[in-house]
Amino acid sequence: MMSRTEEDFELELRSLPGVLNVGITKHANGDxxxxxxxxxxxxxxxxxxxxxxxxxxYYPEAAVVIExxxxxxxxxxxxxxxxxxxxxxDYDTSDGFCEVQLSVDGRTGIGRAGSGPLIxxxxxxxxxxxxxxxxxxYSLMTVTNVTNGRDWPVIVTLRSLANDADRxxxxxxxxxxxxxxxxxxxxxxxxxxxxxxxx
Amino acid sequence: xxxxxxxxxxxxxxxxAEEDETEATLSSIHADVERSDVxxxxxxxxxxxxxxxxxxxxxxGVGFIYAILELFAERHKLTDVAVVLVNDTFGTxxxxxxxxxxxxxxxxxxxxxxxxxxxxxHVPSAECDAVRTACxxxxxxxxxxxxxxxxxxxxxxxxxxxxxxxxxAAARSARYGWAFTLxxxxxxxxxxxxxxxxxxxxxxxxxxxxxxxxxAVRQGDIAARIGGDEFAVILSNAEGHESSGFTxxxxxxxxxxxxxxxxxxxxxxxxxxxxDPGELLRLADGRLYEKKGIRIS
Numbered sequence: 001m002m003s004r005t006e007e008d009f010e011l012e013l014r015s016l017p018g019v020l021n022v023g024i025t026k027h028a029n030g031d032x033x034x035x036x037x038x039x040x041x042x043x044x045x046x047x048x049x050x051x052x053x054x055x056x057x058y059y060p061e062a063a064v065v066i067e068x069x070x071x072x073x074x075x076x077x078x079x080x081x082x083x084x085x086x087x088x089x090d091y092d093t094s095d096g097f098c099e100v101q102l103s104v105d106g107r108t109g110i111g112r113a114g115s116g117p118l119i120x121x122x123x124x125x126x127x128x129x130x131x132x133x134x135x136x137x138y139s140l141m142t143v144t145n146v147t148n149g150r151d152w153p154v155i156v157t158l159r160s161l162a163n164d165a166d167r168x169x170x171x172x173x174x175x176x177x178x179x180x181x182x183x184x185x186x187x188x189x190x191x192x193x194x195x196x197x198x199x
Numbered sequence: 200x201x202x203x204x205x206x207x208x209x210x211x212x213x214x215x216a217e218e219d220e221t222e223a224t225l226s227s228i229h230a231d232v233e234r235s236d237v238x239x240x241x242x243x244x245x246x247x248x249x250x251x252x253x254x255x256x257x258x259x260g261v262g263f264i265y266a267i268l269e270l271f272a273e274r275h276k277l278t279d280v281a282v283v284l285v286n287d288t289f290g291t292x293x294x295x296x297x298x299x300x301x302x303x304x305x306x307x308x309x310x311x312x313x314x315x316x317x318x319x320x321h322v323p324s325a326e327c328d329a330v331r332t333a334c335x336x337x338x339x340x341x342x343x344x345x346x347x348x349x350x351x352x353x354x355x356x357x358x359x360x361x362x363x364x365x366x367x368a369a370a371r372s373a374r375y376g377w378a379f380t381l382x383x384x385x386x387x388x389x390x391x392x393x394x395x396x397x398x399x400x401x402x403x404x405x406x407x408x409x410x411x412x413x414x415a416v417r418q419g420d421i422a423a424r425i426g427g428d429e430f431a432v433i434l435s436n437a438e439g440h441e442s443s444g445f446t447x448x449x450x451x452x453x454x455x456x457x458x459x460x461x462x463x464x465x466x467x468x469x470x471x472x473x474x475d476p477g478e479l480l481r482l483a484d485g486r487l488y489e490k491k492g493i494r495i496s
Contacts, residue, residue: 006262007260007261007262007341008345011260011261011341011342012354014289014292015289019289020290020292020293020301020309021292021293021294021295021300021301022298022300023295023299023300023301024298025300036300037300038293038300038301038306038309040309056414057410057413057414067300069306069309105302106299106300
């Protein structure tokens with residue numbers, strides 16, 4: 001193929017509808033690790049799909065994260081810190097283990113846990129947050145799928161290790177695993193945003 | 200009046216005077232440049248010099264924007280800097296120091312006017328304007344260069360850059376004997392797909408086909424869209440039989456994408472078949488139509 005340069009890669013990403021900003025973080029060896037797009041897109045899933053296709057041509061190993069520009073702006077107005085974003089969540093049916101990769105401020109953390117997509121997904125999310133350097137003083141109490149079907153919400157309850165109130169999170173996504181991850185992050189949203197010197 | 204000898208001495212004297220004068224002029228220009236640099240007026244020598252340095256090595260592109268932001272931050276001891284640009288094709292674009300993604304504290308600038316936003320904010324506005332103009336120029340030039348060489352629908356090479364690449368490959372093949380295979384690809388019954396399902400769906404399939412081509416070629420190969428539903432590939436260092444590997448990869452990627460398009464290929468190999476670009480195209484085209492069962496008069 002012609003010019004597979006990082007500059008052309010960035011130009012292609014910026015040509016996607018609604019993309020306002022491109023951030024590229026690299027490993028120490030120079031390989032691209034995470035590509036973050038800030039987009040004001042009507043269809044973020046389509047933007048992510050197109051960006052992932054482009055990334056697969058230039059840097060197949062790179063993870064692609066889409067940040068909603070309006071949300072970033074809203075976070076700014078609320079005075080919140082960087083937001084934790086889900087990069088990928090995989091479930092290995094052969095051993096029942098989940099692997100979750102999260103990103104914040106261009107850094108990534110990975111967590112693994114067994115016990116299926118619901119409990120495993122929530123546990124792997126807590127492990128990934130700890131891998132990112134967060135001190136999370138909560139343990140998983142329950143993960144409940146509201147009904148046994150696709151596209152139904154998952155509720156996660158975390159119990160405080162310091163006898164504070166329990167935390168609840170709810171999310172609905174394309175599958176149980178992603179719902180469990182997002183519900184866990186939802187339960188910790190306020191805690192993570194207010195944590196001082198958290199990493 | 201001076202003698203000839205005298206004139207030599209005089210011209211030596213004059214030469215010395217001219218050197219002094221030149222020295223003084225250079226000093227004066229240098230001082231002007233320094234003054235302009237310090238006061239941050241219209242002309243920014245450091246910016247101009249950086250552009251000249253970049254142009255001596257490569258063309259201006261988005262990489263240059265980050266280089267400028269880096270230098271700008273160093274000059275003014277900035278902890279963060281971002282430039283917001285507006286382009287007819289892209290709309291609003293923000294570039295942040297170090298190629299970092301925008302963080303919530305910088306997000307407000309996403310909806311701000313084009314300009315340079317610094318932390319701390321103590322840089323003269325004229326210098327900020329000059330930086331923004333240079334960044335705007337770099338982005339526009341990069342986009343113009345990319346658009347001139349690529350097909351806008353598929354982002355693979357266009358006919359013009361394909362013709363240039365074929366000329367170069369054929370010339371190298373003639374001179375050094377380096378083999379390459381030209382593959383012409385024609386989509387089967389694509390007009391019927393367009394007529395039946397509409398041009399929007401047709402464009403979707405073409406975009407997917409372009410993506411599958413990009414996946415199927417190796418680093419150093421060229422994939423191009425040379426007509427409505429006609430594509431061409433230059434497989435570097437490849438004899439004719441290696442095109443079957445490429446065809447298999449292409450079919451595999453199309454299946455993965457769920458693209459139902461079928462295609463026919465015709466190939467010609469240089470230097471075995473010819474080293475003339477026109478002849479290679481004619482041969483590959485003839486073989487393609489032969490496979491389709493179409494006779495060319």
